[in-house]
Amino acid sequence: MSRWTFTKGLHDLGNGCLAYLQPDGGWGYSNAGLIVDGDRTLLVDTLFDKPLTAEMLASMRSAIPAAKRIDRVVNTHAHPDHTAGNALVADSEIIASLATFEDMKRMSEGVDPIQKIMTNWQNFGEAGAYLHEVMGSRFDIAEREHVLPTRHFDSEMDLTVGDKQVHLKKIGPAHSRGDTLVHVPKDRILFSGDVLFNQVHPAIVSVNIANWIEACDHVLTLDVDVIVPGHGPIADLNAVRTQRDYLQYFQVEARKRFDAGMPVAEAALDISIDAFRGWADEERIFITVANLYQSFGAPPPPMLDMMALAGRYRRDKMACGPGCTHQHHSHTHGG
Ligand SMILES: [Zn+2]
Known part of the structure; x- marks a missing residue:
C-alpha cells in the first residue's frame, strides 16, 4: 500500500524531495518533481500546458519559499506533457539528454504528428476525435511555446542541489529516445519519468520494448525506496517489476x-x-x-x-x- 494518496498537487516525500501528481495519470496528466536543499532548487519536468504549469509552480512556491526561484529544470524526455510548460521557467538552466534535446528541437520545428492531428482534429476522422477528446480538448495546446534545454549530456550527469547529489542517467531509448532517470541516492528517491507508468497502461508509440524491459531491469538494481513515476500514483520497485512483467x-x-x-x-x-x-x-x-x-x-x-x-x-x-x-x-x- 502506498504511503501517499493519489490526489492532485504537491506531496512531500521528505528530505526536500516533493512530487506533484495529476490523477488519473492518463493521456497528458503527468507527474513532476521538486528537489530542494537550502535555497537551491531543481524542478523535474514541466506539464502539458502553461496554465497547469503555472498552477503547479504557484503551489510549489506557497509550500516551499525557495521555489520562488527555480535554478534548474531537468526534462526527463521530450513529450509535451513533460516539457510544454518550459516557457514558464525559461530563465532557469534547462537540462536534458542529447536525444531528448534533439527530439524537442525537431518538435519545435513543427515535426510533431500528434500535435498536427490535435490542432486539425476535425480533418482526421475518428483518430482526430479521439486525440481531441483525450488531449486537445483538455489542455491548452494552441499556445505551445517551445523552450528548449540550454544544456545537454550524452549518457550521465552529476548535479548538486545545495549539498544534495543528484544523478542523471539517460536510459532510453525505452518509452522515448532520450528517457532520463533523476536519482537522489542519499534520499533513495527516483524520479523515473515515463520509464514507469504506475497503474496506467503505458503509452508505447514508436519505442523499443526490449530496451524498455532492460531499462526496468536497470531501475530494479537501484537502491531506492520511493519512485515518482511519469504517470500514476507514487510507487516503489514493485511497480517497476509489474510494468516489466506487463x-x-x-x-x-x-x-x-x-x-x-x-x-x-x-x-x-x-x-x-x-x-x-x-x-x-x-x-x-x-x-x-x-x-x-x-x-x-x-x-x-x-x-x-x-x-x-x-x-x-x-x-x-x-x-x-x-x-x-x-x-x-x-x-x-x-x-
Ligand atoms: Zn512520455
Missing part, C-alpha cells in the same frame, strides 16, 4: 498472435488484460500491439487506424459506465 507479457502474447497471422486489431482484443484491470487508458492496447507487430517485422502500423480503434474502444467502455469490468473482448483466450 511489457514482457505483451511482447510474448503479441508474438504468438503475430506468428499465427492474427490481425493487429484482433490480437489486441484477444490478449487478456485481466491482470491490469482498473489501470487508466486501457485502449492503448491497440497502439501497443501495433508497435509490437512492427518490431516483429510487420509494416509500420497505420497509426491513424490504431488511434481510431483505440477511440472506439474507449467510447464503448465509457458508454458502459464507470463500473464496467468487461474488456470488450470478443472472446477470452483459453491460454
Whole structure:
C-alpha cells in the first residue's frame, strides 16, 4: 500500500524531495518533481500546458519559499506533457539528454504528428476525435511555446542541489529516445519519468520494448525506496517489476498472435488484460500491439487506424459506465 494518496498537487516525500501528481495519470496528466536543499532548487519536468504549469509552480512556491526561484529544470524526455510548460521557467538552466534535446528541437520545428492531428482534429476522422477528446480538448495546446534545454549530456550527469547529489542517467531509448532517470541516492528517491507508468497502461508509440524491459531491469538494481513515476500514483520497485512483467507479457502474447497471422486489431482484443484491470487508458492496447507487430517485422502500423480503434474502444467502455469490468473482448483466450 502506498504511503501517499493519489490526489492532485504537491506531496512531500521528505528530505526536500516533493512530487506533484495529476490523477488519473492518463493521456497528458503527468507527474513532476521538486528537489530542494537550502535555497537551491531543481524542478523535474514541466506539464502539458502553461496554465497547469503555472498552477503547479504557484503551489510549489506557497509550500516551499525557495521555489520562488527555480535554478534548474531537468526534462526527463521530450513529450509535451513533460516539457510544454518550459516557457514558464525559461530563465532557469534547462537540462536534458542529447536525444531528448534533439527530439524537442525537431518538435519545435513543427515535426510533431500528434500535435498536427490535435490542432486539425476535425480533418482526421475518428483518430482526430479521439486525440481531441483525450488531449486537445483538455489542455491548452494552441499556445505551445517551445523552450528548449540550454544544456545537454550524452549518457550521465552529476548535479548538486545545495549539498544534495543528484544523478542523471539517460536510459532510453525505452518509452522515448532520450528517457532520463533523476536519482537522489542519499534520499533513495527516483524520479523515473515515463520509464514507469504506475497503474496506467503505458503509452508505447514508436519505442523499443526490449530496451524498455532492460531499462526496468536497470531501475530494479537501484537502491531506492520511493519512485515518482511519469504517470500514476507514487510507487516503489514493485511497480517497476509489474510494468516489466506487463511489457514482457505483451511482447510474448503479441508474438504468438503475430506468428499465427492474427490481425493487429484482433490480437489486441484477444490478449487478456485481466491482470491490469482498473489501470487508466486501457485502449492503448491497440497502439501497443501495433508497435509490437512492427518490431516483429510487420509494416509500420497505420497509426491513424490504431488511434481510431483505440477511440472506439474507449467510447464503448465509457458508454458502459464507470463500473464496467468487461474488456470488450470478443472472446477470452483459453491460454
Ligand atoms: Zn512520455
